[in-house]
Amino acid sequence: MERKELEKLKREELLELAKEKNVKGRSKMKKAELIKALVKLFSGSKKTKKQTGVKKISAPRQPRRRLLSRRRIKSKPQKVDEVSPLEREAVEATKYEAGKAAEGYQPQEVPTTGVMVEEKVEIPHKYGEDRLTLLVRDPWWIFAYWDITPQTWERGRNQVGAHVPLKEVMRVYDVTDIPELDVSQAHTFFDIELTPYADNWYINVGQPDRNFCAEIGFRTPEGKFYPLVRSNVVRTPRYGMSDKTDEEWMISEEEYWRMFGLSGGYGIGKGSLEMQEMFKKRFEELVSSGFPGSFFSWMHREEVPRGFWLVADAELIVYGATEPTAKVTVQGKPVKLRPDGSFSLRFALPDGVQEIPIQAISEDGKDSKRIKITVRRSTEEGE
Numbered sequence: 001m002e003r004k005e006l007e008k009l010k011r012e013e014l015l016e017l018a019k020e021k022n023v024k025g026r027s028k029m030k031k032a033e034l035i036k037a038l039v040k041l042f043s044g045s046k047k048t049k050k051q052t053g054v055k056k057i058s059a060p061r062q063p064r065r066r067l068l069s070r071r072r073i074k075s076k077p078q079k080v081d082e083v084s085p086l087e088r089e090a091v092e093a094t095k096y097e098a099g100k101a102a103e104g105y106q107p108q109e110v111p112t113t114g115v116m117v118e119e120k121v122e123i124p125h126k127y128g129e130d131r132l133t134l135l136v137r138d139p140w141w142i143f144a145y146w147d148i149t150p151q152t153w154e155r156g157r158n159q160v161g162a163h164v165p166l167k168e169v170m171r172v173y174d175v176t177d178i179p180e181l182d183v184s185q186a187h188t189f190f191d192i193e194l195t196p197y198a199d200n201w202y203i204n205v206g207q208p209d210r211n212f213c214a215e216i217g218f219r220t221p222e223g224k225f226y227p228l229v230r231s232n233v234v235r236t237p238r239y240g241m242s243d244k245t246d247e248e249w250m251i252s253e254e255e256y257w258r259m260f261g262l263s264g265g266y267g268i269g270k271g272s273l274e275m276q277e278m279f280k281k282r283f284e285e286l287v288s289s290g291f292p293g294s295f296f297s298w299m300h301r302e303e304v305p306r307g308f309w310l311v312a313d314a315e316l317i318v319y320g321a322t323e324p325t326a327k328v329t330v331q332g333k334p335v336k337l338r339p340d341g342s343f344s345l346r347f348a349l350p351d352g353v354q355e356i357p358i359q360a361i362s363e364d365g366k367d368s369k370r371i372k373i374t375v376r377r378s379t380e381e382g383e
Helices: 003-007 011-020 031-058 062-074 085-094 150-160 253-262 273-279
Strands: 131-136 141-147 167-174 188-193 200-204 211-219 225-230 315-321 327-330 333-335 342-348 352-361 368-377
Touching: 003 031, 011 031, 131 211, 131 225, 141 211, 150 211, 150 225, 167 225, 315 352, 315 368
Parallel strands: none
Antiparallel strands: 131 141, 141 200, 167 188, 167 211, 211 225, 315 342, 327 333, 327 352, 352 368
16 A cells, blocks of 8 residues: 555544554554554565565476376376476466456455444434433532424324414422322422423522422413423432542542641641632533523524533532541531541532531540631633
8 A cells, every 4th residue: 555545544544554454552653653654564565475476486396296297107097187388388377367257247346445434323313202301410400301202292282272372381390208299289380481492401490409300391371281291300419518438539648637737737727728729719500591402492403503611510528537536517417437537528519608617526525626617619700
């Protein structure tokens, strides 16, 4: 293969070709380096083929002739077919030629690169199933996406009446502790008017530690609701600390005490600007309904590409240590200590001010220490 043909290939195709040729170090090579290595490999193989061909053509046929002469001697004279010099010369001349295709045979085209290109599989935008699904994002937000066929929409309109002006809405229910999911007994509900072609929505429920479900359907001017599909039930996490120890946040003892010192653990009343900087920034929870999925929902998806967007969030981790036998409370709730007396807690971190009082009492109850952590979170939006 020539250099010009290799330069037309993409780096992925060159890597696949280098893999077939067993080129060492190919994964770290750039495109130019891959081309250079493959050109060197192909040029070397051509030279080898030429040298091998010359040897085969110029090599004498003495061993084969001797074998033939022995067979003639051992075989009976009447069964030996005499080979004329002209026939032998014709055989020798065609030994290195490719055989001719049989009559009527159609050869298949073979790619010169030898690289198999995988066929791209397109994922369908819709699956033709009536479904509404809820997912939890944080203690205050849930995410909904749905797929409703045009036949279901049309059937719902005909059920209500074609002459009645209807609005497509999603009704969100608070079904905490409601048995058998009876939405008529829901504590509260609210409606979201959907825009045309929308198929997902961010919902601000604003209530941690509650169960929610939703329905999509039509609402009449009088407020009567005709549901088409119902979602699953989700529960938003509670807002506050968790006393569960997460192994993911385990660190070495040396690193732990270094961070403990930065937090002011070695001095009474001493703070740490370094640690306070960790809690400064957080993305503002301004993700309104319809962003990012429904931001362009008033246009058809096939006509308008998805917009560029960014979502970020943050959590607060509080950690410390005391005597292993002490009793520790954070925000008035008891905390389970590790065998070495250390502890770590994870908090949700919304915008605003959050106060976290921590108290430790000795085993005999005679000594106590208090630390109050105040975290202020503010988020700014920019382009």
